[in-house]
Amino acid sequence: MKKAFISGISSGLGLGLGETLTDAGWDVYGISRRNCPRADITHATCDIRKRETIHPTLTTLMKDLKHVDLVILNAGVLGRIADLSETAVSELQDIFNVNVWAQKSILDWFLHHIHSVGHIILISSGAAVVGNRGWGGYALSKAAGNMLIKLYAHEFPQETGLTALAPGLIDTQMTHYLRTDVDRNKYHAVERIAEAHATGVMLSPRKAAERILTQLTALRECPRGEFVDIRSLDAPHEYAKLMGAQGTTTHRDSPAR
Ligand SMILES: NC(=O)c1ccc[n+]([C@@H]2O[C@H](COP(=O)([O-])OP(=O)(O)OC[C@H]3O[C@@H](n4cnc5c(N)ncnc54)[C@H](OP(=O)(O)O)[C@@H]3O)[C@@H](O)[C@H]2O)c1
Numbered sequence: 001m002k003k004a005f006i007s008g009i010s011s012g013l014g015l016g017l018g019e020t021l022t023d024a025g026w027d028v029y030g031i032s033r034r035n036c037p038r039a040d041i042t043h044a045t046c047d048i049r050k051r052e053t054i055h056p057t058l059t060t061l062m063k064d065l066k067h068v069d070l071v072i073l074n075a076g077v078l079g080r081i082a083d084l085s086e087t088a089v090s091e092l093q094d095i096f097n098v099n100v101w102a103q104k105s106i107l108d109w110f111l112h113h114i115h116s117v118g119h120i121i122l123i124s125s126g127a128a129v130v131g132n133r134g135w136g137g138y139a140l141s142k143a144a145g146n147m148l149i150k151l152y153a154h155e156f157p158q159e160t161g162l163t164a165l166a167p168g169l170i171d172t173q174m175t176h177y178l179r180t181d182v183d184r185n186k187y188h189a190v191e192r193i194a195e196a197h198a199t200g201v202m203l204s205p206r207k208a209a210e211r212i213l214t215q216l217t218a219l220r221e222c223p224r225g226e227f228v229d230i231r232s233l234d235a236p237h238e239y240a241k242l243m244g245a246q247g248t249t250t251h252r253d254s255p256a257r
Pocket of ligand 1: 031047049077078168170172173175
């Protein structure tokens with residue numbers, strides 16, 4: 001039976017991925033602060049901000065495993081949408097503690113405790129490459145996450161695939177906050193998120209999970225350690241429009257990179 005580990009499995013994309021893999025016959029292990037609503041997923045409670053608890057939790061959860069086919073580093077926080085100049089460094093550090101340093105800790109555990117790992121996917125974001133006003137700590141941390149994966153690609157065995165993946169827009173608690181609590185006049189990028197929700201373009205967590213899992217083979221064929229936006233694989237026109245609107249390019253549309 002194939003085995004997967006997913007962080008942040010209590011809600012949103014992580015739960016969608018856990019449910020989809022479990023329904024497809026995988027053995028799924030997950031962590032989060034809240035419980036996982038699916039009893040057939042092996043779950044441990046863990047607050048990954050408390051870095052010292054991560055290794056003992058993972059050891060208890062997966063102590064007998066020699067091989068894990070898929071590791072999805074999905075747990076993440078958005079932080080407050082605000083100008084960087086009005087954001088304290090301590091607030092940025094809180095975001096980095098979850099989105100970067102906890103991910104490093106989980107990667108270290110897999111590197112040292114699991115004999116073979118098939119593919120590691122860090123859930124990144126378009127925000128890692130698009131510098132929209134207000135996305136300060138989140139954008140910085142997701143960009144750092146992309147580099148984390150690139151650097152760990154040197155340290156994991158060649159057989160382990162590593163990808164930082166932007167999953168596209170998903171209807172979760174995170175985007176609910178963006179649609180309902182953020183000043184659209186000041187932070188214009190929120191408008192696109194509200195529009196995607198209103199027009200039905202925004203996927204449910206389950207559909208977003210299926211979209212990602214459909215692309216597993218394609219992701220394995222991308223260079224190890226690369227940042228990939230799911231839209232560049234299955235919706236290239238939408239992706240080109242998005243990047244064109246942001247004045248941003250990546251390896252998929254810029255041969256210079
Ligand atoms: N939604 C989107 O459109 C979108 C777009 C691009 C990227 N992403 C990324 O997708 C990932 C999932 O986000 P989502 O949209 O599904 O949001 P979500 O519903 O808020 O889910 C976040 C998950 O992360 C877990 N988590 C947060 N802080 C944690 C902590 N300290 N310790 C352990 N687990 C923690 C949460 O579990 P607990 O609260 O139970 O701990 C929850 O299961 C994130 O990395 C996000 O940056 C989302």
